[in-house]
Amino acid sequence: MLVKDFMTKDVITVREDQSMLEAREVMRSKKLYSLPVVDDISRVRGMITVDDIGKASPSDSSTLSRYEANYLLGRLKVKDIMSRTVVTVDSEDTIEYVAYNLYKRKVNALPVLGRDGKLCGIISRSDMFRSFVEMMGVNQSCTRFTVIAPDKVGVVAEITSIMKEDGINIISLATLQSGNGTAEITIRCRLNNNGLDIIEQIREAGYEVTDIMSLDGLE
Known part of the structure; x- marks a missing residue:
């Protein structure tokens, strides 16, 4: 799965010469936490966030009136408070790389650049959650169980071979090294007429099977 498959392509942006007040209103109206700052040819020049605006705004204890506070915000430009060091990702990068960054x-979103180096999208934590839901098949009805197995070559192949012999369709499979030379293999699958017989077959092969549950797909 790549960034281009989950990024938001219609990106709301601001320019360096716009006022901080304008940027704040855009964020409030669109319910955004950050905005890429671009020039006239869509090159990323910076990033402005809700935190940036909060730090530059008069505090609640200020004696300034609302009119005076808005006047000051209107005079501040985006370029005065934006972050100029921006971490970007490529549209062809993997979502794992994005999740890591x-x-x-500790940011909410990353601008996405195309091959020409210009902004072509933005990918956020919300997009990452969506990719996780799709990758793990959480939106599909299935049976979910975890296999505790030795952390060694061939284990996954053996378990999936058992399931293949029974005609079990695997929706998703994820592994987590749990230490002490073991790993947890979480499998989501659609059981056929054999039902839970596959669980016993995996156990008979010498593996511990836990957390067995039947799940309805989430909307």
Whole structure:
């Protein structure tokens, strides 16, 4: 799965010469937490966030009237408070790479650049949650269970081979190294007429199976 499959393509942006007041109103009306700052040919020049605006705004304890506060905000330009060091991603990058950068940088969204180096989208934490739901098949009715197995070559192949022999369709499979030489393999699948017999077959192969549940697809 790539960034281009989940990014928002119609990006709301601001320019450096717009007022901070304009940027704030755009964020409020569109319920956004950040806005890319671009020039006339869609090159990213910076990023402005709700936090940036909050830091530049008069505090609640200020003696300024609402009119005076808005006047000051109107005089401040986006370029005066925006972050100029912007982490961007490429439309061909993987969503895992995006997730890592969102987590590491502690930001809500990242601008996406096309091959020409210009802004072509934006990908947010919300987009990442959507990609996770689709990747894991959470929106599909299925049976979910976890296999506790040795963390070694061939384990996944053996388990999926057992399921293949029974004609079980695997919706998603994820592994997590749990330490002590073991791994947790979480499988979502559609069971056929054999029902839960597949669970017993996996156990007979020497694996521990836990957290067995039947799930309805989420809307």
